[in-house]
Amino acid sequence: MTINHITQILEDFAPLSYAEDFDNVGLLVGDASTELTGVLVTLDTLENVVDEAITKNCNLIVSFHPIIFGGLKKITGKNYVERVVIKAIQNNIAIYAIHTALDNSPKGVNAKICEVLNLTNTNILIPQKNTLKKLTTYIPLDSVEKVREVLFNAGAGKIGNYSNCSFSTEGKGTYKAHDNANPVKGIIGETHTEKEVMLTCIFGKADEHTIVNSLIESHPYEEVAYDIQTLDNTNAYIGIGMIGELKKEVSEKEFLNDLKLKMKTQMVRHSKLLNKPIKKIAVLGGSGAFAIGAAKAAGADVFITADLKYHQFYEAENQMVLADIGHFETEQFTKNLLVDYLTKKIPNFAIHLSESITNPINYF
Missing domain, CATH: 3.40.1390.30 (NIF3 (NGG1p interacting factor 3)-like)
Incomplete structure (x- = not known):
């Protein structure tokens, strides 16, 4: 199992596309293709957390807060951020931050x-605004049900507590294939008319890459006509x-x-x-x-x-x-949430809850 396997599991739970624009989420330090030895989950990545990861043979730290928030122009170890990054790199430990992606998750x-x-x-x-998109595409009549099902399986057509939602209209599409084309239907150099269905369905922006790839792979045409619009509709979820x-x-x-x-x-x-x-x-x-x-x-x-x-x-x-x-107090259970989720997804792998104290505020 690689670090990338874990980050994909986390992003299924809290897609990075739902993070706020100001945030710095995802893999901040390390190589995603590295073989995984263990995962340490923490609220903050501090030097004592990196030490704990070393002790527990964890080469991935999953942190709620990002240790790198703004740009780093130098890494000389003069402040705690730079020291954490240096120590992590020296010990081949990757750092992944989830922050506002998890804040915006309905289960976060x-x-x-x-x-x-x-x-x-x-x-x-x-x-959150601008999280819903609409796909419109045009499919030959004899292929529409196959493509529609593939799109649904990829995550399209979900509206609240409903799934497999779409709308379709029959019509006639035209095209003329040029010399280098390889048309499924029609003859090169001649305008072809085909009975087609205009299919539309809504999807969440986190699924866009998967849905577009699924459309192109399942569609019978060599060139697939489609467009995507960002909707003003509120996504209550x-x-x-x-x-x-x-x-x-x-x-x-x-x-x-x-x-x-x-x-x-x-x-x-x-x-x-x-x-x-x-x-x-x-x-x-x-x-x-x-x-x-x-x-x-x-x-x-x-x-x-x-x-x-x-x-x-x-x-x-x-x-x-x-x-x-208090800031720490509102977020203190976040690492437990992530450990529970990862443990359910990969029950036979070492997922550790950090024991390090990272709250910077003390009371007298």
Whole structure:
């Protein structure tokens, strides 16, 4: 098994195309064709994590946060980022980061928070834009069912809880093959008319490469006519943050006490309590101030996130309670999520949960 095998499994779970534009995800250090000895899963890749990988004979570190975020102009070891990269390269250890690809996954970071808090009726808080595309292609009448089935198997035609969705219209296509062509139907130099079906279906952008290749391989024509459009339609199944409900209403203080216990945090920084029952909860792991408006619009009683600044607490505007439980605390279960997923996919391979402490924040 190579490093590439593991990264493909991870990208089936959290496609890199769903990561935010500002992010740096994927294989950051190492050669994807290297034979794998073991995998260490961590929240952050620090020097002590690389040491742990060496001790456990793991030559791939799967990290939630990317150790290389901006560009590196020099690698001299003068800061912790450069030292990590040097040590990893010296010991032939690859580093893969998944970050906002997992943030935007419907089974990722925020789904895990909802699970820990026992929330039900969960939905994406901020659906990601431009994740849906539409394929339009033209297929000879006698081949349409075969091609349609191949496209469905490649991931096309999925709309929410439905699959095998498409639309087709019969018509007549024309073409004239030139001297170097090898037409399946028709004669070189003559305009040919063929009964064809215009087939359209929707797909997620992460599947585009697979779907186009499947179309070309299954289509009978030498040159395949098709076009792809990016849709403005909202994809309710991909995006950042989640919102769900408690099984029963509780008081604000009861909820905050339970939140501290379940999320293993020493402190909750919160906005003014409103003396209202708590039922609807919005969550966003990591720095989530940008989603305060979305949480209010969704009718959340509490919005749980991290890294809120002083003036951002005012943005609650007596409509909900903002609860900042800490950056590490919102993402702490992410490595468990990844270990569980990888272990199910490759149960007979060494997948290790990092024991290294990487939280840079301490409390006195």
